[in-house]
Every structure is written in structure tokens, then in C-alpha cells.
Amino acid sequence: MIRKKFNKLNNYVYEEVLENGLRIYICKIKRKNIFAEMTVLYGSKDTEFKKEEDKNFIKTYTGTAHFLEHLIYTKDGDFDPAEIYNKNSASHNAYTSKTVTAYHFYGPRNFGENLNTLLKCVTTLNITKKDVDKERNIIRQELLKYEDNPSFISDTKCLENTIIEDSYRYDTGGKASDLDKIDLKMIKTCFDYFYKPSNMFLVIAGDVNPEKVIKQVKEFYQTKKFENFNVIRKEYMEPLKVLKEKEIFKKDISNKYISINYKMSKPKIDEYKLRVYLNAFLTLKFGSLTKIYEDILKNPNYISDINFSTFHTKTHSYLNFEVTVQNAPEQVIKLIDDTLKDEEINTKYTEIYKKLMIKSLILDFENSSRVASLIESDFLKYQKVHYDIYDKINSLDAQDFKNFIKNLNFSNRSYVIVEK
Amino acid sequence: MKYQNYETEGYNLHILKTKNFKQIKIYVDLITEEKQNFKYNIPLLASILSRTNSKYKTIGDKYLASYELYAPSYKIGYQSSGTLQIFGLALTFLNEKYTEKGMNEKTIEFAFNILFNPKIKNDSFDEEILEVIKKEDIHGMETIKEQRRSYISRKLFENMPVTRFPKLSLNETIEKEKEVTGKSLYKFYKNFLKNSRLEIFVTGDIDENQIKDIIQKQITYKPVLNKLPSPYITQNKVEPLKIIKEKISDKQSMLAIGLVAQNLSFFESNYVLRMYSSILGGDSSSLLNKEVREEKSLCYSITTGRDDFTGIIRISSAFDKNNYDEIMSVVKNKMEDMKNGNFSDTYIDDFKRSYITSFDDTEDFITTCTNDMEGEIIYGDDSNKDKIKKIKKVTKEDIMNLAKKVYMRAIVFLEGEGQND
Numbered sequence: 001m002i003r004k005k006f007n008k009l010n011n012y013v014y015e016e017v018l019e020n021g022l023r024i025y026i027c028k029i030k031r032k033n034i035f036a037e038m039t040v041l042y043g044s045k046d047t048e049f050k051k052e053e054d055k056n057f058i059k060t061y062t063g064t065a066h067f068l069e070h071l072i073y074t075k076d077g078d079f080d081p082a083e084i085y086n087k088n089s090a091s092h093n094a095y096t097s098k099t100v101t102a103y104h105f106y107g108p109r110n111f112g113e114n115l116n117t118l119l120k121c122v123t124t125l126n127i128t129k130k131d132v133d134k135e136r137n138i139i140r141q142e143l144l145k146y147e148d149n150p151s152f153i154s155d156t157k158c159l160e161n162t163i164i165e166d167s168y169r170y171d172t173g174g175k176a177s178d179l180d181k182i183d184l185k186m187i188k189t190c191f192d193y194f195y196k197p198s199n200m201f202l203v204i205a206g207d208v209n210p211e212k213v214i215k216q217v218k219e220f221y222q223t224k225k226f227e228n229f230n231v232i233r234k235e236y237m238e239p240l241k242v243l244k245e246k247e248i249f250k251k252d253i254s255n256k257y258i259s260i261n262y263k264m265s266k267p268k269i270d271e272y273k274l275r276v277y278l279n280a281f282l283t284l285k286f287g288s289l290t291k292i293y294e295d296i297l298k299n300p301n302y303i304s305d306i307n308f309s310t311f312h313t314k315t316h317s318y319l320n321f322e323v324t325v326q327n328a329p330e331q332v333i334k335l336i337d338d339t340l341k342d343e344e345i346n347t348k349y350t351e352i353y354k355k356l357m358i359k360s361l362i363l364d365f366e367n368s369s370r371v372a373s374l375i376e377s378d379f380l381k382y383q384k385v386h387y388d389i390y391d392k393i394n395s396l397d398a399q400d401f402k403n404f405i406k407n408l409n410f411s412n413r414s415y416v417i418v419e420k
Numbered sequence: 421m422k423y424q425n426y427e428t429e430g431y432n433l434h435i436l437k438t439k440n441f442k443q444i445k446i447y448v449d450l451i452t453e454e455k456q457n458f459k460y461n462i463p464l465l466a467s468i469l470s471r472t473n474s475k476y477k478t479i480g481d482k483y484l485a486s487y488e489l490y491a492p493s494y495k496i497g498y499q500s501s502g503t504l505q506i507f508g509l510a511l512t513f514l515n516e517k518y519t520e521k522g523m524n525e526k527t528i529e530f531a532f533n534i535l536f537n538p539k540i541k542n543d544s545f546d547e548e549i550l551e552v553i554k555k556e557d558i559h560g561m562e563t564i565k566e567q568r569r570s571y572i573s574r575k576l577f578e579n580m581p582v583t584r585f586p587k588l589s590l591n592e593t594i595e596k597e598k599e600v601t602g603k604s605l606y607k608f609y610k611n612f613l614k615n616s617r618l619e620i621f622v623t624g625d626i627d628e629n630q631i632k633d634i635i636q637k638q639i640t641y642k643p644v645l646n647k648l649p650s651p652y653i654t655q656n657k658v659e660p661l662k663i664i665k666e667k668i669s670d671k672q673s674m675l676a677i678g679l680v681a682q683n684l685s686f687f688e689s690n691y692v693l694r695m696y697s698s699i700l701g702g703d704s705s706s707l708l709n710k711e712v713r714e715e716k717s718l719c720y721s722i723t724t725g726r727d728d729f730t731g732i733i734r735i736s737s738a739f740d741k742n743n744y745d746e747i748m749s750v751v752k753n754k755m756e757d758m759k760n761g762n763f764s765d766t767y768i769d770d771f772k773r774s775y776i777t778s779f780d781d782t783e784d785f786i787t788t789c790t791n792d793m794e795g796e797i798i799y800g801d802d803s804n805k806d807k808i809k810k811i812k813k814v815t816k817e818d819i820m821n822l823a824k825k826v827y828m829r830a831i832v833f834l835e836g837e838g839q840n841d
Contacts, residue, residue, distance in 0.1 A: 030440075033781045086705050086770055089777035108780040137717035141672070144839060145720060145738055148568075148670035252669040254563045288483040297471060297479055298548075300555035326559065352487045359490045362518055366442055367784070 001214055008390040011365050013375065014210035015385075020221055021198025025375050025385065026213055027205040027368075034111050034206030035368040037104035038122050039376055041201075042194035044172040045098045048234035049193060057234050060190060061181050062167075063139075063174015066096040068187050070135045072103060076126045084117045092118075096172045100380065106369060111208060112216060119220045122200065125191045132184045143173050150257040150418040153249055155322065158259035158416040161244040165236040168313050196226045203375050205368040238315055240265055242414040249418045255303050256329045256419040260336060262319040263412040266312060269404060271382055272392060274317065275310070277404045280353050282308040282319065285339055289349055292339060301326050306336065319410075329417045340410045350398045357393045421783060423793050426632060430643035431618035433635060434793055435628050441786045442518050444624030446511045446528065447794055448535060450616035453649055454505040456585045460597040461608045462507060466496045467553045468605065472539040472546045485530060490519050494531045501799065502651035502729025503584060507612065509535045512786070515625055524626070525634045532638035538609070544602035545609075554597060561594050568674055572736075572832050576676040579662045579830040581655055582730050618643040619797055623790045651799050652689060653730045655682045662830045673741040673836040677751060681731035682825045689728045690802070691814050692822045694775075697726040697733050699767045699819070700754060707754045707763060708735070716750075718743040729799075733826070741838045748831075758823035761816055768816060775811050779804045 001016045014026040044065045048057040072094065073081045085092040090107025092114075103122060105114045146152045156171045163169035174182075204213060242263055267274055286292055286306050296302045303324040311318050321336055364374045378385045386392060423436040476482035486492060492513035499506050511531040516523035539546055564571045578587060588596065618639075622631055659680075668674075681693055701708040701724030712722045719739035726733045735751060757763055782788045782804065795801035802810060 031781075031784045033784050082704055086703070086774070089774040107777070108784075109777055134717050138713060138720055140839070141718075141720040141739055144672040144740070148672050148836070253566045255566070289480050289487070291480070294479050298552055300552050300559065303556075303559070349487075352484070356487060356491050359514055359519075362442055362514060366786075 001210065004385070004387050006365075006390070007388050009362070009365060011371075013385060013387070014214075016214050018197065018218060018221060020224075020226060021196070022217070022221070023201040023379075024214060024217060025201065025203045025379070026208060026210040027203075027371050027375060028208060028210060029205060029365060029368060029371060031206050031368045032108040033106055033368055034108065034114075034204065034208055035104060035106045035372045036111075036115055036118060036202065036204045037102050037372055037376065038118055038200055038202050039100050039102040039380075040122065040194055041099070041199045042101055042190065043097050043099040044170065044174065045167045046194070046233050047167045047170075049231050051193075052230040052232050058189065058193075060186055061174060061178035062170040063172070063178050064182050064186055064190055065101050066172050066174060067132075067135070067139060067179075067182050068190055069094050069096045069101050069103075070139060071125065071127050071131060071187065072121050074127050074131050074135075076124070079120065081117050081121055084113060088114055090114050098168050098172060102376075104369075111206075115204075115213070115216060116220060119217065122195055123224060125188065125195070127184065127187070129184050132182075132187060136179060136182075139173070140176075140179060143176055143179065146171075146173065147176070150251055150253055150255075151322065151324070153251070154257040154259035154416045154418045157247060157249060158261050158320075158414055161247055161416060162242045162261040162263055162318065162414040163313075164239055164241075164243045166238045166313055167234075167236065192227070193231050197221065198226075199231070201376075201379060203372045205372040205375075235314075238313065240316075240412055242412050245414055247416050249416065250420065251418050253418070253420055255324050255326055256417055258321070258323050258325070258329050258332060258415060258417050260321040260333060260413060260415040262340070262410050263414070264317050264409050266315055266317045267404065267407065272386065273396070273400075273404070275312070275381065276357075276396060277401050278310045278317065278319070280350065280401065281345070281405050281408070282310070283353065284345055284347070284349055286336075289346075292335070301328065306332075329419070333415055337410070337413070340408075343406070345402070345405060347398045347402055350396070350401060354393055354396060358390070361389060361393065421789060424628065425797075427645075428632070428636060429639075430645060431620060431639065432645070432797070433620045433622070433632060434797055435626070435631065436621075436623040436789055436793055437626060437628060438623065438783070438789065439625045440783055440789075441624055442515055443512050443786055444515050444524065444622065444626060445786045445790045446509070446531075446623075447621040447790060448509040448511075448532065449619045449621070449794065449798065450507045450612065451504055451619060451648055451798060452612065452616040452646070453503055454500055454583065454585075456588065457596070457608075458505050459588055460593050461600060461605060462498045462505065463557060464550065464553055464597070464600055464605055465609055465612070466498055466507070467557070468545050468550055469496045469534060469538055471553070472549050473534055474537045474539045475533055482534075489523060489527045489530055490514050492527045492531060494534065496535060500583075502653050502727075503649050504651045504798070506798070507616070517625065524631075528634050529638060532635075536638065536640045538606075540606060543606055545606050547602040550600070550602050550605065554600065558594055558597060561590055561597075564590070565668075568668065568670065568834060572674050572676045572834055575664055575832045576678050576734065576830055579664070579832075580678045580730075580732055581653070581659070581680065581829070582727075582732060584653060613641055613643070615646060616643075617646045617648055619794075621790050621794050621797075623786055623793070648798075651729045652686070654684070655680050655731050658682070658827055659829055661828055663833075664831070665833045665835060668834045668836055670834075670836040671839050672738050673744065673838075674738045674834040675736065675744070675747065676832045677735040677828060678830040679733040679735070679755075679826050680829045681733065681822060682827070684731045684822070684825070687810065688818070688822055689731060690807075691810050692818045693726055693728060693731060693733075695768065695771050695811075695814055696758060696819050696822050696826070697724045698771050699763055700724050700733075700758060701735055702771075705770070707757065707767075708751065711750050711754070712737070712747055716746065718747055722747070741835050744833060744835075755823070755826065755828070758826075759820060761820045765816065768814070768819070772811055772814070776808050779808060
């Protein structure tokens with residue numbers, strides 16, 4: 001076990017890699033509520049994969065990772081995870097994203113039993129066809145809920161129109177038409193391929209004894225055997241252009257919901273800087289210190305602010321905008337286009353932006369789920385935890401940032417409007 | 421955790437000194453008895469105070485000032501709690517021990533200024549900005565049906581006894597809001613300050629005397645410690661069930677059911693009702709969720725929520741329209757089961773354990789600490805120690821007795837088109 005210190009923050013993380021490949025991160029903070037999350041490196045985009053030695057890829061349907069997530073907490077004989085967590089007054093939940101599936105619990109009591117329950121859930125899958133069929137109906141209701149939501153429609157359709165090959169293009173819940181095709185065999189295959197300690201990592205935050213925790217996890221896995229093979233995920237040759245530049249969907253609503261994605265080759269720059277710079281760029285262009293923001297507040301046509309975010313695949317970076325207006329959506333799209341292409345940017349605010357990042361970082365250590373999320377997010381984005389994050393933020397340089405944004409290209413764009 | 425109460429000139433200050441947090445949290449609560457005209461004035465007041473200010477010319481200037489203070493989180497908010505209306509400021513910021521000396525005072529000054537020093541010209545708020553806010557708000561009300569969750573809530577509560585005065589319909593609210601002017605709103609604001617009781621709550625690692633002085637400087641008017649009524653509304657008559665069914669163009673249907681618990685004592689409102697609501701539909705192991713979701717796969721979730729002050733319980737779900745009859749039948753059966761005690765004692769034990777455990781970690785969260793203090797002072801809530809003692813006293817008979825006083829008052833069903841149509 002190695003103890004690492006977050007520079008200038010006076011917080012420590014204990015790192016361990018077990019013989020079976022499971023990576024463990026424990027952040028000891030003075031919080032009675034202990035948060036533990038097991039993240040499986042298997043998400044909705046992993047629809048085609050194979051063993052290294054195999055020739056052909058196994059093809060699965062969209063939404064399989066999410067379906068499997070629904071089944072992980074299934075009662076197995078006397079073992080009822082929901083009942084155990086309930087008895088221990090701990091909350092438990094799970095989520096599926098494009099790249100991972102994660103399971104967590106959060107509670108102040110009986111940590112040992114809660115942890116063993118989590119480990120058992122992600123290690124064994126004893127389910128029947130009946131379990132799968134029952135859950136299918138519940139998932140159908142869950143997907144229906146989203147399908148009626150105009151923001152969801154504009155967002156998911158825009159993503160499908162932006163990305164051509166990469167399976168990242170599909171929503172994590174999958175296509176409704178695929179739901180009936182997912183069966184017990186497919187679910188079990190995915191479990192066997194991905195739910196292995198070497199493909200997971202465990203993050204724990206709270207007032208725990210790291211040595212005791214590591215011992216407990218080691219003991220849990222002592223008798224468990226896992227088939228040792230490498231899984232290869234299909235790589236996609238994603239072109240730079242978008243699939244469809246514009247699409248309008250009709251729905252019986254008064255407002256107009258707009259989603260826009262700008263697609264660019266991933267800039268060749270340090271991954272940390274890339275993410276920080278792109279977010280800073282959007283904040284300085286559309287955030288609360290800008291004239292655009294001020295104008296929107298004075299214009300009742302805007303039902304929402306211009307919401308912005310970024311996401312990245314292996315080869316591409318994307319800027320996403322979502323906005324709801326009463327009228328003239330094309331004008332809003334033009335405004336966003338023009339603002340992005342306008343080379344003027346107020347970099348005098350970069351110091352303030354750093355201040356905000358520092359504040360957010362300090363607050364991450366106030367809460368066990370938040371600090372766990374910081375560690376997980378670092379691991380997923382950079383395959384390591386940045387213990388020098390404080391210094392990294394402080395060393396961000398305005399001129400370097402300015403040079404970075406000069407080379408951004410906004411010519412590949414797709415947008416979707418949902419309107420009456 | 422023990423907090424100190426300080427009665428100062430016309431207001432009370434309550435301070436919880438703790439080293440548990442790197443942040444400081446402050447609630448500035450203006451509390452008064454709720455009235456009908458609050459419904460259309462209060463939301464406008466919250467918006468105009470947030471968007472205009474005497475000190476900052478533009479919103480950008482205000483944000484810049486806040487970012488220089490390490491971006492404190494602040495919100496002008498409001499809530500109805502039974503008979504009471506609470507309007508005010510919620511402020512959370514990094515303690516200057518982790519930023520720069522002098523930041524605590526500057527941050528408090530910045531945020532209090534937003535609540536107490538609005539931009540006023542000729543006894544009026546900025547008419548131009550107010551018109552924009554009104555247009556946005558009225559558009560939101562006119563298109564509320566498209567915001568399904570808001571719409572179903574509004575429809576349900578229009579038919580529930582949530583206030584002591586007659587409720588305004590949606591159209592009446594819109595018409596009343598159209599009449600609000602910069603001058604009338606400023607008059608409303610001044611009256612609101614005059615008639616409200618000011619209670620301030622502070623949690624954090626602070627010097628009490630220093631905070632008292634800083635806050636004192638920010639109170640720019642003369643508050644009065646007005647008396648407040650009890651927040652509880654006793655329901656004492658049974659109204660006939662109202663069923664509202666409307667068609668919507670979505671695939672999924674939505675259901676909201678309003679239940680009313682009558683003639684509750686303080687003990688029942690705060691402890692037995694909580695347990696009743698939780699056993700019925702509080703979480704994944706509740707009676708409703710177990711049968712509707714886990715056994716019959718009829719929906720993704722079915723939950724209950726409750727309001728201690730009015731004794732109202734709301735059941736919410738969304739599902740395919742064909743499942744309506746079956747879900748309604750389960751709801752009715754489970755309500756009967758609650759009356760007849762047809763539920764395992766394990767539910768009671770689990771709830772008590774979970775409730776008691778929830779106090780284990782109150783010191784983890786600055787918001788919980790501040791809310792607990794606020795609850796004791798404003799609503800007369802029991803201390804956490806007493807809450808634990810009292811919840812332990814709740815028996816199965818108490819729950820059954822309460823269940824016998826619960827009746828179904830309203831059902832709102834927004835019928836979707838279904839997935840196979």
C-alpha cells in the first residue's frame with residue numbers, strides 16, 4: 001500500500017493494486033458517511049469486443065451494459081443486497097455511462113458488511129431468464145420516461161448525427177428496438193468479459209482504516225478465481241465530418257429545444273490542459289461574465305441559458321450546447337457559431353477562473369462522495385490521480401491558453417431542433 | 421451540536437460554531453404568515469433582487485465581484501411551510517482561513533447587499549427588467565402543461581387543502597402577475613420586510629463576536645420581532661375525491677395522488693406520518709415499490725412524499741397507460757393494508773434504525789446542521805436527541821390509527837398515448 005499526498009491540501013490517498021489486478025484508492029477524510037464505489041471499465045459504448053486470441057468480435061445490442069447494471073443487485077436466494085443496505089441504513093445505487101458502469105453505497109454504519117455486499121454483487125451473477133424479462137419491463141418504462149422529454153430527444157439525436165462510426169453515438173439506455181433482443185446469454189457474456197477485478201477499480205472515502213479495508217478486500221477475493229484473458233474492444237475509424245448537419249424533430253410543444261455539437265480532431269496537447277482549456281474557453285465565451293449572458297437575461301425569448309459542456313472520445317473532442325427558446329432557433333445557432341469563431345477572448349479572467357477551480361478543489365474534500373468522484377474522474381480521464389492538482393491549476397498560463405484556442409476548428413457542426 | 425442564540429436589535433442570530441467545515445453557511449430568513457398575494461409577488465421579487473442591484477451596474481459586474489470572493493454560492497429563495505412563508509438568502513462560502521484574510525466580511529457584505537439593497541429609482545424596481553421577468557414567468561405558466569412534472573404538481577395541489585386561503589387558479593395568477601409594476605412590487609417588498617420576522621443562522625468555524633458585528637452592519641433597516649403563527653394546518657373535514665384525467669401527447673402516462681391525513685397531533689405530524697409515508701412508498705423496499713415495480717414490473721418507480729405541516733402525502737409514478745387500473749388497485753389495497761396493520765414489523769424497525777442512523781452523520785453536512793437549527797427555531801422542531809427518543813415510541817398501532825385518518829383527496833392522471841399506439 002502506498003500513501004500519496006495531495007499537494008497543499010493536506011489530504012492523503014492510500015493506493016493498492018491486488019494480485020488479481022483490482023486497483024484500490026482510499027481517501028481518509030473525517031466524515032462518518034463512508035462512500036465506496038466499484039467502477040467497472042465497461043460502458044454503453046462497448047458493444048463489440050473479443051478475447052485477444054479470438055478472430056471475430058462479439059456483437060452486442062445497445063443498452064446491454066445498462067441492462068446488466070439493472071441486474072447486479074438482484075436478490076440471490078437469501079442474499080438480498082437491498083435488504084442489507086436498508087438494514088444498515090446505507091443508500092446504494094448504480095449508473096451506466098458511455099465508458100463505465102459503477103456501483104456504490106453510502107452510509108455511516110456497518111461499513112464492513114456494506115463493502116462485502118458490494119464486492120459480492122459485482123463478482124457473482126446468478127440470474128434467470130425470468131429475472132431478465134422482469135427487468136426488461138422496468139427498463140422499458142425507464143426509457144419511455146426519457147423518450148417523451150424534448151431535451152433528451154434533441155441531445156440524443158444530435159449525438160447520433162454528430163458521430164458516424166463510434167458506438168459512443170448511442171444513448172446509454174440503448175435503442176428501444178434493441179431492448180427486446182438482449183437476452184440472458186448476452187448479459188452473462190458481458191458480465192464474464194468485463195466484471196473482473198483487473199477491469200475494475202474501487203474508491204473509498206471517509207473515516208476508515210485503510211489497512212483494515214485492504215485486508216478485507218484481499219480476504220474477500222482469496223477464494224475467488226477469474227479467467228485470465230485480455231479483452232479487446234473494437235476500435236472505430238471515426239471521420240472528422242458529422243453524419244448530418246441539421247435535423248428538425250416535431251413534437252407537440254411550444255418552446256424550441258436546440259442541441260448543437262461541434263466536432264474536432266482531438267487537439268495534440270496534454271490531456272489535462274485540453275480539458276481545462278476547452279472548459280475555460282467556453283466559460284469565457286458564454287459564461288456569466290460575458291455580454292452574451294447579460295443579453296440573454298434581458299431577452300424573454302430565452303427559456304434557458306446557453307448551457308455548454310465538452311466531451312471526448314479517443315480521437316475527437318466535442319463541444320456541446322443546449323438551449324431552449326421560444327422563437328428563432330436558427331438565430332441562436334448563428335449567435336453561438338459567430339461567438340465561437342470570433343477570435344476576441346477576454347483572457348484577463350483566466351486568473352479568476354483559476355480561483356474558481358481552487359475553490360472547487362478545496363470543497364471536494366468536504367464530502368466523501370465528492371472526493372471519491374474526484375479520484376475516479378482523474379483515473380478515468382488520465383489513468384492516474386493528479387496529486388499535484390493544486391500546482392497544476394496554479395501553473396496554467398494565459399499565453400499558452402491563448403495559443404491553444406487559436407487552433408480550434410468549429411467547421412464541423414451538427415444541430416437538432418425539437419419543435420412543433 | 422450546540423448552537424448559541426443572540427437576540428439583537430429587532431432580530432435573532434443563531435450561531436453554530438464548528439470546526440467540521442471549511443465553509444461557512446448563512447441563512448437570512450424573513451418569515452411571515454402566508455397570504456394569497458404572495459403567490460405572484462414573491463417569485464417576481466426573488467428574480468428582481470437576483471438580477472438588479474444598487475451596487476453593480478450589470479450582472480457581469482456582480483458575477484465578477486463574486487468570483488473575486490472565490491465564488492460564494494448565494495440564492496434569493498422562498499418557500500411555503502404550512503401557514504408560513506419564508507423568503508430570504510442562503511449563502512455558503514469558503515472560510516477565509518482557506519482563502520484570504522478579510523474575505524468573510526467582504527462576502528457577507530456582498531450577499532446581504534443583494535437582499536437588502538436593491539436598485540430602486542423613484543420608489544420603483546427597474547421596470548424594464550421586471551417586464552422581462554414577468555414575460556418569462558407568464559410564458560412558463562402558459563406553457564406549464566408541457567413541463568409535465570410541474571403541471572401535474574400544480575394540478576394536484578390546486579385540489580389539495582394546502583393553504584388557509586382560497587387558491588388562485590393558473591389564469592387568475594397570470595392576470596394578477598400582469599398587474600404587478602415596479603412600484604407595486606417595491607411597496608410589497610417594503611411591507612414584507614416590515615411584517616416579517618428576521619432570523620439569521622450561521623454555521624462554521626467562526627469568531628462569534630466578529631460575525632455578530634459583521635452582520636449587524638449589514639442590516640440596513642429596522643426589523644421587528646413580529647410574532648408568528650404555528651406553521652401547522654389541521655385538516656378537519658373530508659372533501660370528496662376529485663379525479664382529473666387529461667390526455668397528453670407523450671408515450672408515457674403520469675399519475676399523482678394526493679392523500680390527506682386529518683387531525684394530526686404534533687407527534688403524529690412529525691413522527692407517525694413520516695413512518696406511514698415511508699412504509700407506503702418511501703424507498704425501494706416500500707410496500708408500493710415492492711409490488712408495483714419489483715413484483716409486477718408496472719413502472720420504473722413509485723414514490724411517496726409528505727408535508728408535515730399540512731398532513732398531505734403525495735404518491736407519484738409514471739408508466740404505460742394500460743397499467744393505470746392495476747396500479748390504482750395496488751395503491752388502494754396498500755392503503756387498506758396500512759389501516760389493518762398488514763405489514764411486517766420489520767418495516768417499522770428498519771425505518772426507526774434508518775431514521776436514528778440519519779443523525780449519526782448530521783455533522784458531515786453543513787446544510788443539515790444549519791437546517792436542524794433553523795427547524796428548531798422557526799418550526800418548533802424537536803432537538804435531534806428528542807427526535808430519536810420520540811421515533812422510538814412510535815408503535816404499529818400509532819401507524820394504523822393514523823392510516824385510518826388518511827383519505828384520498830385527488831387523483832391527477834395525465835394519460836399518454838402508450839407505446840403501442
